Amino acid sequence: PPTVTDARIFTVLDDKGIPLHTPPERQIDWREPFVAREIHETLPRWQAAAYLADPDFIATKAEATTSVLWVLTAFLLFAVAGGGVVMTALLGSELALARKKTDLVTNVSHELKTPLTSIRLFAEMLMADIAPSATKRKEYCTLLVSETERLSRLINNVLDFSKSSQGKKQYRKTKLDLVSLIRQTVSCEELRLKQKGITLRFRSRYKKVEFTGCRESLIQVLVNLISNAEKYAASGKMIEIMLRKEKDTIVLETADRGPGVPAWAVKKIFQEFYRVDDSLTQNAGGSGLGLTIARMIVTDHGGQIDYQPRPGGGSLFRITFPDNKEEHSHGA
Template sequence: MKRIAGFFKSFQFKLIFIYVMLLLIAFQVIGIFFMDSLEEQFVENHRNALEDQMSLLSYNIEETLIQETEDMDQNDINQEINDLISRYEVNELSSTGSTIQVVDSQQNVLAHNQHGTPSGGLLNTEIRVSQALLGQDSNEMLLDPDTGHRMRVITQPLDGDDDEIIGAIHLESSMEDMYDEVTQINNIFMTSGGVALAITAVIGVLLSRTVTRPIKDMQKQSAVMSEGDFSRRVRVYGNDEIGELASSFNTLAMNLKEANATTEGERRKLSSVLSHMTDGVIATDELGRVILLNKQAEILLSLNSEGAKGQSLPDILDLSGQVTPSDLYDYSEPLILDFSDEQEDSLIEASFSVLRSEDGYVTGLITVLHDVTEQEKMERERREFVANVSHELRTPLTTLKSYMEALEDGAMADEDLAPRFLNVIQVETDRMIRLVNDLLQLSKTDVEEHELQTERHDLTHWLHQLVDRFEMLVKDRNVSFVRRLPQWPIQVEMDRDKMTQVLDNVISNALKFSPEGGTITVGAELQGEEAWIDIQDEGQGIPKKDQHKIFERFYRVDKARARSLGGTGLGLAIVKEMIEAHEGSVWVSSEPNQGTRITISVPLASSGEVGEHSG
């Protein structure tokens, strides 16, 4: 059913229908003109034939009536006229179904061709006969009221000598035989026309396929091309216009295939570039609605590509209510967007580039997003670092300048003040030396100038030696060390000097902030593939809000106390750098007024074995 319905909607059916309808219209026009002309010609021929026969019959009857003799009675005259009528009826009028009557000047019927009916005593009262006796001819086509047949009625006067009217002749001839003949001819014409139309329709179907077949092929090809397949070709059936169209279609398919391949290649290149860019890219249409964004843009903005498409660019950049899409066309300088929250900082630099058509109309906007969080953080740290170094150096330099001016003004001669002033100058000088040394150490770490000289060491034995040294240094202070070290060796790969510097900084901090009579606990244990070192003091502790910052450069929880104890604020920063160079980590845990624990993890030696418990 679908194929039948499709055929009636097809171009082939329309072409055949138009072709047959044109032929049918032409046939109808020709048929109407032909049948009208044929009928008119038949009627005219029938009338002319009757008129000719009537003229000849009238002439002979007139001659008979004029030449009648006195010895001829009326019956002889009537008989001779009947003979004339019979002769003409047999020769000329037998097929016409005609009725002929001859009347005298008194409208008495002299003769007729109605066999079996005597003519004597008959009177014709037809008005046309009366008019003929008055010299008026009549030739009309009438409808028989009894049979409904069409009749040709002709009435002519009979002239005697001296143009005297001596009678009339009246003819009634049926035309049905003629119209039957016309109808037969019409039927023959219609039948032959119908056969011709049927043959023409069949030929039209066959001929139309020569036109519609290549068109159907091109339609199928266009459907395949719409799905992206440009490999199929249309068959060329000839060199006519349709053949040229098919050739042009094949050329178009080939060009589209090449163009599509080029476009696909460029699209893949662009997609690869966008996918591997470290910057985020967002493309919008002329109305500022997002039509494309790469993976990096999704990461930077924490968006989903499908969900973001169609949204307004200011909305996804958190600029809604501040700017409109058209405002972004005028941004020639990058815009810093702050997406920071309580957990982490996030600063993104957005650069805007307007896309325009050849006639200058805006067709879209390209936005490039660059994560500048670390850059801004480094810049902030650089500024803070310069400020901190300047501050840390200014204090001892100011102290040195003040004490040297005091010595210059006469304190040098004072035996009590001079040694004290010189001692302060020496302390501040040592403090600046420590600060410069720490800065140099950090500088080497930043530019990766340091190289670890790692060797296999027994961590337990090394920690015992380290604690022994510190116990000798603090024997005059009321601070004690507690060792929680395993009794078996723990083998690690480390740079002994660098790790010694790390533990010196951590234990020195613990000593600085330990109260009188306090205890510092040094411990070590195994945790999976790592060794953990713990240094626990009993100081005032570190607030929660400051714990994640203590490994930053120049950061001090209590700046006044730390500076009074000679701290530079760089020790724990150096510790973090050194431990990370050993592929380890360091962290802090502390509670207010309950001390602070610094934990350091370092990997175990890859090929060494952990010693057994010595008992």
């Protein structure tokens, strides 16, 4: 190999350590070779030696390597710390979700018991002929239907949430009359609510409002909102449903005189499994899915749903749908 390059110098040192060949214009300390080895036993103390062309080369490389190692170490520590924070947050989120799902099972089980108990009670009364009058029998049958529909709603909420999570929710949309749909829903719910001292009232100046949507799903939205108002409306209070038009939109509102939603919880009430933890509402049942399902259905129908505090106290949920431009018949 060449004796002189930009990186190193090869030479031979005599027995006194003096190089036999010294390249010109090189400032080298010949007393300290980078590496040296004796040539042969016949030439004692004669050595083949190698010198660095730049004596500071190793120091410079070492400093650069040290800097890189420090940067990599800092990055590794940051990554470990950041990863720990992220994993802790994810674990906390998963644990919170697991608790919510456990609460869902508990709440749904409790919610299912109430209509089942009522259905059994009225069925046994009819079988025993305890209510012989035709009026009472009709009332009990109406309550049986109402409780059965309530049971179906609870089951549908859970099933719809499962379908929506898997992207399998489907709708059978047809042209329907929202006024008729709301009146029929109110008719099914008002007797059961009357038993609790709650009045359910529907107001609209239209006799007919045509809209294209899934009938069962829209009923589910309305019943979920009524059920939500029922949980928080004290005995003797009224739940109102209003239907009107505003420019190119159809507006459906449900209003109650319950405690309302605290300002800090307004943005969370449509989240799945979320239930307001408040001294005024802590005894109210529910699965925490009613408003979530309502928002999902409304959104899938091209509408929006939001919450507003009701003037004078209570809650007001407003749903807006795009108007289909059909002529609407006015009522009194």
